[in-house]
Amino acid sequence: MLINDPPVAITENLLMLGTTPYQVYLFKGEHEAVVFDGGIGPVGPLVSEQLETLGIDRRLVKQVVITHAHPDHVMAVPGFREMFPEVTVAASEPAAATLSNEKPIGFFTKVDAALTAALTKAGTITEEYHPKPLDQMAIPVDRNIKQGDQIAVDGVSFDVLETPGHSDCSLRFFEPTGKILIIADATGYYVPDQHYWWPNYFTGYGAYLGSIERLAALDAEVLCLCHNAVITGAEEITSYFDDAIAATKACHEQILADRESGKSVREIAERIGTEVYEKTPLMPVEFFQKNSGLLVKQSLRFAGVDEG
Ligand SMILES: [Zn+2]
Numbered sequence: 432m433l434i435n436d437p438p439v440a441i442t443e444n445l446l447m448l449g450t451t452p453y454q455v456y457l458f459k460g461e462h463e464a465v466v467f468d469g470g471i472g473p474v475g476p477l478v479s480e481q482l483e484t485l486g487i488d489r490r491l492v493k494q495v496v497i498t499h500a501h502p503d504h505v506m507a508v509p510g511f512r513e514m515f516p517e518v519t520v521a522a523s524e525p526a527a528a529t530l531s532n533e534k535p536i537g538f539f540t541k542v543d544a545a546l547t548a549a550l551t552k553a554g555t556i557t558e559e560y561h562p563k564p565l566d567q568m569a570i571p572v573d574r575n576i577k578q579g580d581q582i583a584v585d586g587v588s589f590d591v592l593e594t595p596g597h598s599d600c601s602l603r604f605f606e607p608t609g610k611i612l613i614i615a616d617a618t619g620y621y622v623p624d625q626h627y628w629w630p631n632y633f634t635g636y637g638a639y640l641g642s643i644e645r646l647a648a649l650d651a652e653v654l655c656l657c658h659n660a661v662i663t664g665a666e667e668i669t670s671y672f673d674d675a676i677a678a679t680k681a682c683h684e685q686i687l688a689d690r691e692s693g694k695s696v697r698e699i700a701e702r703i704g705t706e707v708y709e710k711t712p713l714m715p716v717e718f719f720q721k722n723s724g725l726l727v728k729q730s731l732r733f734a735g736v737d738e739g
Contacts, residue, residue, distance in 0.1 A: 433623055434661040438481040441653060441661050444587075445611060448481050449474040450555055452658045452713070453503060453546075456613060458606075459487065460585025465494040466511060467604060467613050468657045469570075471503050472543045472562030473550065475510020489514055496582055497522035497572070498615035499601040500529040502539035503546060504657060508570050510562055521574040521582070523593070526600035533568035540565060549713055576602065589613075594646065596639025597631050603642075605649055610665075612651035616658070617642055618675040622711050623660050628678040629707045633725045636683055636733040640676065647672035686730040696731070696738050700724035 437447040437454050446457045448466075455468040455478065464487075466478070482489050492515040498504055500522065512518060522530065529535050543562070550556045576582070578593040582604060589604040589611075597616045604613040617639075619631040632639035647669065654662040654671065662671050682703070689699045704720025731738055 432663045448478045463493045464491040465584050467496045468498045469505040469508040472506040473560040474507035476560045495520045499598045500526035502542035506543040519573045521576045522572045523600045524575045527572035530570040536568045594642035596635045596642045610652035613655040627710045630679040630682045636729045683730045696727045699727045
């Protein structure tokens with residue numbers, strides 16, 4: 432089953448909060464709770480209101496866990512820190528390094544403003560959810576986590592998994608008892624109503640495919656993406672992963688075929704970016720084209736083909 436309308440309870444302990452297409456997850460026990468992912472800025476005020484409406488005491492939230500240091504996955508963290516005064520913010524060491532640096536945070540702030548404006552224009556959010564400006568050009572992290580660590584919540588533990596390929600700082604989280612797997616962007620940007628993926632192997636094609644294959648092998652029963660969808664049911668999740676892998680390979684093969692036929696890196700990136708924009712016009716076409724340039728470079732690097 433596909434679930435994409437936060438706020439909504441996925442299981443007894445797991446809630447999807449935020450807004451489509453920027454979701455975060457609250458996992459709660461009796462005495463404490465954890466929020467996975469840091470969303471975009473407006474997700475802070477939205478989550479605050481959603482917890483209030485759901486009657487969930489915000490003092491339960493003791494941990495915020497960052498999936499990776501991309502602008503659409505961290506900008507609500509300063510708001511979370513204000514809302515949850517006792518919170519420990521956890522991230523991988525490379526993510527923490529990025530988030531302590533004012534240059535990327537300056538860039539993230541600009542992307543967040545653009546995303547906030549786009550969502551407002553689309554009518555997804557209103558101005559009352561616009562985040563406050565950051566009071567420092569950093570998003571401090573309290574705990575560095577890595578492969579083999581655990582996120583413990585009232586006797587339940589999520590295993591921390593390192594999954595490079597989308598970014599070198601990417602972490603995923605698996606709770607083996609409930610078979611809950613939180614993968615954020617490990618399979619790219621999925622558009623459910625078109626069953627379309629924009630593969631996002633921004634830092635390595637081989638590593639990205641390897642990460643998806645390892646995640647698929649966990650046989651999850653609840654799969655949480657941080658854009659557009661939760662998928663439940665072992666069979667549906669298996670076919671989701673199969674199709675995501677097929678879409679990734681098809682993107683890679685088309686890039687190599689385009690290059691073979693003489694197209695430049697830029698032309699190929701423009702073709703992919705235009706296609707993504709036609710599926711999901713949330714950001715300007717140039718945004719998708721620029722980021723698709725990274726896919727072209729990674730595919731050519733993987734295949735040992737000259738960028739020309
Ligand atoms: Zn990302």
